[in-house]
Amino acid sequence: MTxxxxxxxxxTTFPGRGRALRAVDEVSFQLGRGEVLGLVGESxxxxxxxGFSIMGLVDAPGRVASGQILFDGEDLAQLDxxxxxxxxxxRIAMVFQDPMMTLNPVLRIGTQxxxxxxxxxxxxxxxxxxxxxxxxxxxxxxxxQERLDAYPHEFSGGMRQRVAIAIALLHRPxxxxxxxxxxxxxxxxxxQIISExxxxxxxxxxxxxxxxxxxxxxxxxxxxxAVMYGGRIVEAGTITEVLTAPRHPYTRGLIRSVPSENTxxxxxxxxxxxxxxxGRMPEGCAFRTRCPRATxxxxxRPGRFGDAMAYHRCFHPHExxxx
Amino acid sequence: MITTLxxxxxxxxxxxxAMTLIVFIGVNVIGNPVDILINPDLNQAERLRVIENxxxxxxxxxxxxxxxxxxxxxxFGDSFVYGRxxxxxxxxxxxxxxxxxxxxxxxxxxxxxxxGLYAGLYPDRVxxxxxxxxxxxxxxxxTFWVGLMFILVFAVxxxxxxxxxxxxxxxxxxxxxxxxxxxxxxxLLLPALNLALFKTSLIxxxxxxxxxxxxxxxxxxxARAKGLRENRIILVHILKNLMIPVxxxxxxEFGSLIAFSVVTESIFGWPxxxxxxxxxxxxxxxxxxVAYLMMMVVLFVxxxxxxxxxYTLLDPRVRLDGKG
Numbered sequence: 001m002t003x004x005x006x007x008x009x010x011x012t013t014f015p016g017r018g019r020a021l022r023a024v025d026e027v028s029f030q031l032g033r034g035e036v037l038g039l040v041g042e043s044x045x046x047x048x049x050x051g052f053s054i055m056g057l058v059d060a061p062g063r064v065a066s067g068q069i070l071f072d073g074e075d076l077a078q079l080d081x082x083x084x085x086x087x088x089x090x091r092i093a094m095v096f097q098d099p100m101m102t103l104n105p106v107l108r109i110g111t112q113x114x115x116x117x118x119x120x121x122x123x124x125x126x127x128x129x130x131x132x133x134x135x136x137x138x139x140x141x142x143x144x145q146e147r148l149d150a151y152p153h154e155f156s157g158g159m160r161q162r163v164a165i166a167i168a169l170l171h172r173p174x175x176x177x178x179x180x181x182x183x184x185x186x187x188x189x190x191x192q193i194i195s196e197x198x199x200x201x202x203x204x205x206x207x208x209x210x211x212x213x214x215x216x217x218x219x220x221x222x223x224x225x226a227v228m229y230g231g232r233i234v235e236a237g238t239i240t241e242v243l244t245a246p247r248h249p250y251t252r253g254l255i256r257s258v259p260s261e262n263t264x265x266x267x268x269x270x271x272x273x274x275x276x277x278x279g280r281m282p283e284g285c286a287f288r289t290r291c292p293r294a295t296x297x298x299x300x301r302p303g304r305f306g307d308a309m310a311y312h313r314c315f316h317p318h319e320x321x322x323x
Numbered sequence: 324m325i326t327t328l329x330x331x332x333x334x335x336x337x338x339x340x341a342m343t344l345i346v347f348i349g350v351n352v353i354g355n356p357v358d359i360l361i362n363p364d365l366n367q368a369e370r371l372r373v374i375e376n377x378x379x380x381x382x383x384x385x386x387x388x389x390x391x392x393x394x395x396x397x398x399f400g401d402s403f404v405y406g407r408x409x410x411x412x413x414x415x416x417x418x419x420x421x422x423x424x425x426x427x428x429x430x431x432x433x434x435x436x437x438x439g440l441y442a443g444l445y446p447d448r449v450x451x452x453x454x455x456x457x458x459x460x461x462x463x464x465x466t467f468w469v470g471l472m473f474i475l476v477f478a479v480x481x482x483x484x485x486x487x488x489x490x491x492x493x494x495x496x497x498x499x500x501x502x503x504x505x506x507x508x509x510x511l512l513l514p515a516l517n518l519a520l521f522k523t524s525l526i527x528x529x530x531x532x533x534x535x536x537x538x539x540x541x542x543x544x545x546a547r548a549k550g551l552r553e554n555r556i557i558l559v560h561i562l563k564n565l566m567i568p569v570x571x572x573x574x575x576e577f578g579s580l581i582a583f584s585v586v587t588e589s590i591f592g593w594p595x596x597x598x599x600x601x602x603x604x605x606x607x608x609x610x611x612x613v614a615y616l617m618m619m620v621v622l623f624v625x626x627x628x629x630x631x632x633x634y635t636l637l638d639p640r641v642r643l644d645g646k647g
Contacts (some may be wrong), residue, residue, distance in 0.1 A: 055548055057544060057547055057548060059544075085550050085552065086550065087550070088547065088548055088549070088550035089548060089550030089551070090550055091353055091547040093548070093549075094545075094548040096541055096544070096548075098541060101540065101541035101542060101544055102542055102545040104542040104546065104560050104563075104564070105542070105638070105639075105640060106563045106638055106639060107559070107563070107636060108562055108639075109562070115549070115551060115559075116550065116551070117547040119549065119550050119551045119552060119555070120550055151639040151640070153639070153640050164545070167549060214567070217506070250329050254636065
């Protein structure tokens with residue numbers, strides 16, 4: 001069976017001084033129907049740009065330079081603008097990071113929901129309103145009928161994110177790209193939204209790419225995980241494989257730096273150094289300047305070791321499980 | 324809403340009183356109307372009689388008090404020059420100015436807004452850069468020079484359009500308007516274009532700046548992620564957010580078109596209020612100056628109020644009572 005989404009060697013570039021900077025560098029992963037993929041990385045690792053590349057919403061002058069984005073067997077990168085538009089919001093939806101910014105402040109919630117329906121389907125205003133109302137109810141917004149006429153500023157951050165999720169779910173999409181949708185929210189609200197999001201996507205059989213820097217969220221949510229560093233996926237695999245026995249030193253460092261019961265009272269491990277800017281990524285393995293295991297060979301570009309579902313890009317992978 | 328209206332009216336009242344005081348003192352400082360208005364051939368007795376008729380024999384503050392008294396009777400005093408109520412003199416010039424200002428404003432909006440939108444949405448295109456360069460010209464060329472060039476090119480050299488006066492007028496709503504006749508329209512075109520040039524550039528640049536700010540916002544990207552068509556994103560999501568600063572400028576600039584079109588009206592011999600006020604200042608015709616400026620205060624206060632109402636229509640976060 002073909003996977004719902006099969007990204008192959010995706011490269012997204014932004015023009016830099018004299019040369020194109022690769023914000024997304026040969027990223028490959030697969031996502032089955034109903035599956036949840038956690039795309040993890042620090043700020044600037046290219047995880048959001050990966051999401052926008054799939055959506056076809058990379059801001060100019062950035063562009064998808066090469067690679068394939070096979071969605072249901074069809075290469076999105078080859079489609080014309082109108083076909084891509086008709087997929088967006090209908091079959092591939094997205095939820096953004098900051099709910100305070102994603103809704104248009106001068107339009108009613110109802111308008112912002114029904115316009116999404118009208119963009120993809122022929123239906124009457126009354127039908128659209130009814131669908132919008134039901135969608136609001138589904139994400140747990142009280143008295144949805146009245147709330148359709150409210151403006152975004154009359155909602156709290158958590159409520160606005162629920163509205164954004166309701167909009168994303170309106171067309172029962174095959175895939176939702178969630179770009180750190182809970183990062184801007186209170187921890188208690190975070191937990192509520194995550195569990196409701198999980199419940200709704202499970203019910204509808206929606207595949208999810210959950211972009212985050214928070215390993216803890218991913219560990220409870222995702223089936224599989226892909227760790228990004230410097231625009232590349234350095235390690236990918238099932239959540240248990242990667243979290244219990246990470247192969248790449250970066251993944252290992254990332255997991256070690258999360259506080260847990262076991263590390264109480266000891267100094268938290270950290271990865272030395274900082275992520276170099278896109279223009280200053282070292283040749284070969286992007287992580288080698290910060291890596292304790294780096295050797296001569298790391299100045300060559302590491303290939304993918306493993307298969308499409310589980311691989312790492314390291315010449316000196318760890319073999320043992322985490323203590 | 325009503326309380327805001329009342330508060331604004333009271334504020335306007337204070338501004339009017341302060342303004343009339345300044346004008347009374349100011350005109351008194353500039354010179355003595357008597358020297359300008361009275362025929363030097365008159366003998367002393369006739370001279371005194373005229374001065375007494377005009378009320379200029381009284382001390383300044385007495386003149387001011389009798390002016391205030393007149394106001395309570397609904398009178399702004401009689402023009403020194405025309406010998407008729409100052410308000411009538413102004414109001415009969417109002418249609419000319421009003422149609423010129425409206426015409427210029429419509430041109431400025433119809434041309435400036437779409438071009439600004441275009442230049443903001445596609446800033447890298449050559450056409451956008453041409454538009455922006457053009458707007459710098461429109462912005463910085465002095466109005467009087469452009470007016471003279473218009474006359475030189477279109478009236479003198481090409482002979483396409485008349486350069487002076489209002490042309491034929493037709494009656495509508497109890498006033499005479501040029502825009503209702505073909506001849507009047509041809510007279511209206513050059514001065515309206517002249518006035519519109521600067522306003523067009525202003526609206527254009529403001530719109531472009533607004534577009535560039537709004538397209539960066541997440542909600543525009545989210546609208547794209549929803550799969551909306553580009554037309555809807557531009558005409559609803561971007562335009563509505565953009566209109567808030569643009570409406571402010573349109574309102575205030577419309578006021579200034581009505582109140583201060585002096586240069587253009589003079590160049591094109593357009594018998595509007597701008598020409599009247601300049602003539603009145605030259606002749607120290609104080610009742611006309613005061614009445615005119617009072618009208619302008621009321622005009623600007625009303626325009627500001629209308630702008631505020633537009634805000635509440637455009638932006639749901641704005642409330643007129645100031646609590647929102």
